[in-house]
Amino acid sequence: MKGWDAPCYAHFKLPPTIVVEQGIVKYRFYCLVHPDRYVTRARHDDATSNLRRHAFKECPSLNEHQKSGQLTVAEFARGSTYSSARLRLKHVQWFAVNHRPMNLTKDDAYQDILRMFHAGVEIMSNQTATRDILDVFKITQAIVKKKLQNIPTRKHLALDGWSSPNVMSILGIILTYVEDGQVKTLTLDAVRYV
Known part of the structure; x- marks a missing residue:
C-alpha cells in the first residue's frame, strides 16, 4: 500500500478488503460515495485502470474538485x-x-x-x-x-519559586502521591504570583 499514491485511491475505503476468488487472492475496494459498490483487483496486479474508471466516470460528481481546487468528499473524509x-x-x-x-x-x-x-x-x-x-x-x-x-493516600506538595528575566515572579507547583502502588506526579503549570 505504500506505493498507492494515485488520486483514484482517495475514492475508495482503505485498506481494501482481502477476498479469495477461485483460489486467487484479490483486493476489494469499496466506494466511499456508494458503499454498496466495489471494484476488485488481483493482489499481484498494480494497475489502476478499473479503479480510475469507477472513480472518474461512474461517480463524475466527484470530479468537480479539479475545477474548484477543493478536495473531493472522498479525499476530505479520508484524512481530515x-x-x-x-x-x-x-x-x-x-x-x-x-x-x-x-x-x-x-x-x-x-x-x-x-x-x-x-x-x-x-x-x-x-x-x-x-x-x-x-x-x-x-x-x-x-x-x-x-x-x-x-486520592486515598497522603499527598506531597512541592513549591518552586523564581523570578523570570522580565522580573515576573513565578511559582511552580508539583503534587506527588501514590496510586496503585506507583508514585505519580501532578504538575500544575507555573503561575504568576504577586
Whole structure:
C-alpha cells in the first residue's frame, strides 16, 4: 500500500478488503460515495485502470474538485478531522500549553494555511481564544479538584519559586502521591504570583 499514491485511491475505503476468488487472492475496494459498490483487483496486479474508471466516470460528481481546487468528499473524509470546535480546542492547547501568542490567529499566512486544508475554516478571534482558555481552565480545575479529593493516600506538595528575566515572579507547583502502588506526579503549570 505504500506505493498507492494515485488520486483514484482517495475514492475508495482503505485498506481494501482481502477476498479469495477461485483460489486467487484479490483486493476489494469499496466506494466511499456508494458503499454498496466495489471494484476488485488481483493482489499481484498494480494497475489502476478499473479503479480510475469507477472513480472518474461512474461517480463524475466527484470530479468537480479539479475545477474548484477543493478536495473531493472522498479525499476530505479520508484524512481530515476538522471541526470548528476541534480547531478551537487545539488553539487553546497551542496557546496555553505551548505558550504561543494568541495574535497568531490574525496572521494572514497562518489563515491561508488553515484555508488550504479546509476552505470553510472558522478562525477564532483573540477574545474567543481568551474565553475558551478560561472555559477549559474552569473545566480542568473541577476535574483536578475531584481527582485530589479521591486520592486515598497522603499527598506531597512541592513549591518552586523564581523570578523570570522580565522580573515576573513565578511559582511552580508539583503534587506527588501514590496510586496503585506507583508514585505519580501532578504538575500544575507555573503561575504568576504577586
